[in-house]
Amino acid sequence: MTKVQTDVSADYETMDPPKVTDKGSLVFKTYGHFGKLENTDWYFRGYLDPQNEASVYMVLSVRIYMEPKPAVTRVCGVFEVAKEKTFAFGPVEFERSKQVTVIPSIPKDLLVNDSFFKKFRITFEHGDFGCKHFATSPTVFDCVTSAEHYVPDFGVTVGKKSLKVHRHFLSMVSPVFHAMLNDTSKDVQTSITIDDFDMATVKNTLDFCYGRGGTKPVPEVIEMLKFADKYDIKIATKCLTDHLDKILNYDNNFCAIAMYAWQHCKELRPRCVKFYKKFHREITLTPAFVGMPVEARDYFIIEAANAKIGDKDST
Secondary structure, eight states, X not given: OEEEEEEEESOOEEEXXXXXXXXXXXXXXXXXXXXXXXXXXXXXXXXXXXXXXXXXEEEEEEEEOOSSOOSEEEEEEEEEEGGGEEEEEEEEEESSSEEEEEEEEEEGGGOBTTBSEEEEEEEEEEEOTTOOOOSXXXXXXXXXXXXXXXXXXXXXXXXXXXXXXXHHHHHXXXXXXXXXXXXXXXXXXXXXXXXXXXXXXXXXXXXXXXXOOOOOOHHHHHHHHHHHHXXXXXXXXXXXXXXXXXXXXXXXXXXXXXXXXXXXXXTTHHHHHHHHHHHHHHHTTSHXXXXXXXXXXXXXXXXXXXXXXXXXXXX
16 A cells, blocks of 8 residues: 655646636646656646535546556545635545545635635545445446346337337336336337337437437437426436537537527526627627527527626626
């Protein structure tokens, strides 16, 4: 087992205004390298809490390049921040390289005179610690694909085509399907019929739930979301909505995603408003935005005009 402890001074980079990234609004970042652990790097990043922008959460990333890699890296630390306040974390255990939120909330008002923290002490330990719990757990898809004795036993019919699935899996992912499959007044012993979506959408969504979905263009993802919403497939709705949030860009997909948010997904609207506020110059005169219904255009323009994003307008 290798153990290294170090005190780190306040050598870091702040972002004003916060830098918008795939993971959130980045406030500051810092990183380090241990001489005694030549193949271990660490990175701390602070992001604005999307639910409360007066708060910052801390993410620690560890990258381990040594061979053979240790079974477990255990990390703990203490931040000494402005106003003589401290925040401790850990021990946090990493399997190989990983990133973990180690401090869920620090008040943003502690960021005084560009000095977020004075110093912090961090301790790294590499070893196996007798741990046996880091084996990768199988996914539901792993269980299904390895269960050769349990073949698909139910049909989903769309038009003249039918898709074979597992009855119990269908019931598990959707309370709507669960109710349909347990309706004793209807004959649903071997199949159900879906007449409000095409086969491609149904198959894409169920494949996604099984864990075998590949990359799909935005229009297909939106149709999958409509299907998941109609049949209350919550896990698909959450994952696909998060995906649209992450891939927003003003070159080719903002208007399609914004229209979906405006019509079907109120949870996605604030993100689209924030994105439009930041990039309205690039978006407003595009044919796609001009071609949106007037009510939709007005919604995003008015909401963006009224929105307060960070302390400054990015434009």
